[in-house]
Amino acid sequence: MELEKMKNLLEGMSDRIEKQELLTKNLIENVTSEKYHSKLNKLRYSEIIGAIICYLGAIYLIMNFIKIDPLAEKIFAIIAIGLLLILPLISLKSLNGMQKITISSKTYLETLNNFEKRKIKFQKFQKLNVSLGLFLILISIPVLSAIKGVDLSKTENFWILTFPISIIAFLGFSFWVIRSYNKSLESTEKLLAEINN
Structure with missing residues (x-):
């Protein structure tokens, strides 16, 4: 009789321990999920700010499209508007x-594995965005000069000073953003690795 009671007591304890382990496991998964999404939301906020800037730029070009006179600059403006609308969509x-x-x-x-695949895809899109952003700067220069009515060939130090500094500043900012995104993704990946421990 006492042996039966001990057996029932042990089975009851075993069930409670299993339930406790399951609750702990679920709690760890929920906390990890919240931290994971919190880290990615920081990237999302940056991308949303960038998207707003791009859309404002596209609106500016659309509103001033009439001021663009030569056909080549109009074609550049259409390409620039397309890029300003598409680049944020790719990132988001x-x-x-x-x-x-x-x-x-x-x-x-x-x-x-899923995170690693999507991380690599995201990083490739970021590199693509930098390349397209550089192309956007190059085609925007004649478009903006046409809107402002400025002849770049007569602008002093534009090609020698302003243009190279703009390109260097853009590339520096882009590489800084990519590096900070990569650090954020690495810390997110470490967070996921803690689930197994």
């Missing part, structure tokens, strides 16, 4: 894909 869509990852210790390896 790739970032949105990373935020849709389901975090679960049951599929830990799948979660890490």
Whole structure:
């Protein structure tokens, strides 16, 4: 009789321990998921600010399209407007894909593999955006000079000083952004790796 009571007591304790482990595991997954999305939201806010700037630039070009006179500059303006509308969509869509990852210790390896694939895709899109952004600057120069009615060939020190400094500043800022994004993604990946521990 006492042996039966001990057996029931041990089974009851075992069930409670299993339930406690499951609750702890779920709690860890929820906290990790919140931290994961919080880190990615920081990137999202930066991208949203960039998207707003791009859309304002596109609106500015559309509103001043009538002032652009030569046909070549009009074609450049159309390309610039297209880039200003498309670049933010590329970034936000790739970032949105990373935020849709389901975090679960049951599929830990799948979660890490999925994150790694989406991270690489996001990084490729960021590099593409830098290249297209540089192209955007190059085609925007004649467009903006046409809107302002400025002849760049008569502007003193534009090609020698202003243009190279603008390109260097753009590239410096772009590489700083990419580096900070990569650091943020690395810390997010470390956070995911903690699920397994």
